[in-house]
Amino acid sequence: MRRVSPQTLLDVTAELLEAFGMPEPEAASVAASLVGAEIRGHNSHGVIRLSTTYEAMIEDGAIDPTATPDVERHSPAVASVDGNRAFGQLTGERIVNAGLEGAEAAGVSVVGVRGGTHLGRVGEWAERAAEEGFVSLGFVNSGGTARTVAPPGSADRVFATNPVTVGIPTFDALEFPIVLDMATSQVAHGKITKRAVDEGTIPEEWTVTEAGTHVEDAVAFEEGAGALLPLGGRTAGRKGYGLALCAELFGGIIGRGEVVGDDDNDHVNNAGMFVFVDPQRFSTRAEIEGVIRTVHGQVRNAAYPSAVETGVSTDGDRALMPGEPEHDTRRRRESEGIPLTDGAIEALTELAETRGVGTPLF
Structure with missing residues (x-):
């Protein structure tokens, strides 16, 4: 796991998209969206999509990079x-x-x-x-x-x-x-795709097979084993x-x-x-803000005993408001950099070499 600055990742991503044939303004816009997902902690929908999804779609004509x-x-x-x-x-x-x-x-x-x-x-x-x-x-x-x-x-x-x-x-x-x-x-399929890139396993409660069991290996799921x-x-x-x-x-x-x-x-x-x-x-703006504060207070002040599990896909020890994890992650990653796994770095590096993009990640 290594960290890369958001601006560096943005530059590399935009250059890769231009190498796919996108005009510069549109490439910058798509790159900002992909890196924005990374900054908010949704790396399954971030730059890894360039190699796991978009390259094949462009080659097959499913995406027209000039459209x-x-x-x-x-x-x-x-x-x-x-x-x-x-x-x-x-x-x-x-x-x-x-x-x-x-x-x-x-x-x-x-x-x-x-x-x-x-x-x-x-x-x-x-x-x-x-x-x-x-x-x-x-x-x-x-x-x-x-x-x-x-x-x-x-x-x-x-x-x-x-x-x-x-x-x-x-x-x-x-x-x-x-x-x-x-x-x-x-769970989103992208979460399993990301685990497959990193050669990870899948929690038992995510999948099912014809035998009523689950698929443990993320790569096997990507190859067609079982279903979500x-x-x-x-x-x-x-x-x-x-x-x-x-x-x-x-x-x-x-x-x-x-x-x-x-x-x-x-x-x-x-x-x-x-x-x-x-x-x-x-509703007036003041009324909307009052509703938000009231509901947020109820969630924040609920008891969260350690014996009650938050779940395998939940960070922290208490319920957060939808959008709050992304907000917190964004603040950290904008200052500390975006963490990339070895699998993601390898995939991006290989794609850059294939497309003749020389902008370094580090």
Whole structure:
């Protein structure tokens, strides 16, 4: 494990994207998104995606590094974004811009998206909206691909991890916006992909096989062994399954994208629905801040006995507000640097050598 400065990683990432054929301004924008995920602790959706996801998608034509998304405005409150198979981070920017424009005009707006390739860390789009003072809700599917999640009682890979994201502005009540970004499976697939790069193992409660056991080896899972359990696992997986199903349908109906059962895509091609709301059409800023402080106080002042486990994917000894871990991690990594595992360094170095990029990481 070594640490690299955010600016250095940003420079290397932008240069790699330009080597893929992206124009400089768009490469800088996508690089900022990928490094932003790293800074916030979501390295599964950070620069490792260049070698684990994007290189193959570009080579296969699933991503066009020169493409730009289109926005179609149906009414002041309704818009559609076609990513045109551009880098998904560019599509995400268009989604937020179109959604905020509609919500400013009408109070509420809905944006359908298709052709989004890989939208990256979908919580980024909720975070951006919240920072501008807007509530948002997003449901995303994978265009019928990246199928890793089983329905309850099955071990067949039927759904993708179909994330849901929510953003809520906190104004001056907290130092960070409320941002919920979650897979509708037990864990985001990227968490296993990252473990596979580092030759790691998988916790028992994440996966299932036809024999009712679990997959321990992350590399074996990436090669097709078993399936992810829906959120709630063996006990309450119907809840995650229900959310995944809704995200799948929203992507097909509102986004007019592909769904499971369609065979048009070989790589992830996100479609979905995003809703944006101006909360100050309903409450004053002072009232919103009061609600946030009241709820935050209840969470903060709850008892957290050491005998009650927080879970394998939770840091710390108590519940934090959604978005708080990212805020804390960002502050540390902006000053201390971004930690990269040996596997991530090796993958980036190999990619840089292949693409003729000479900017050093260290």
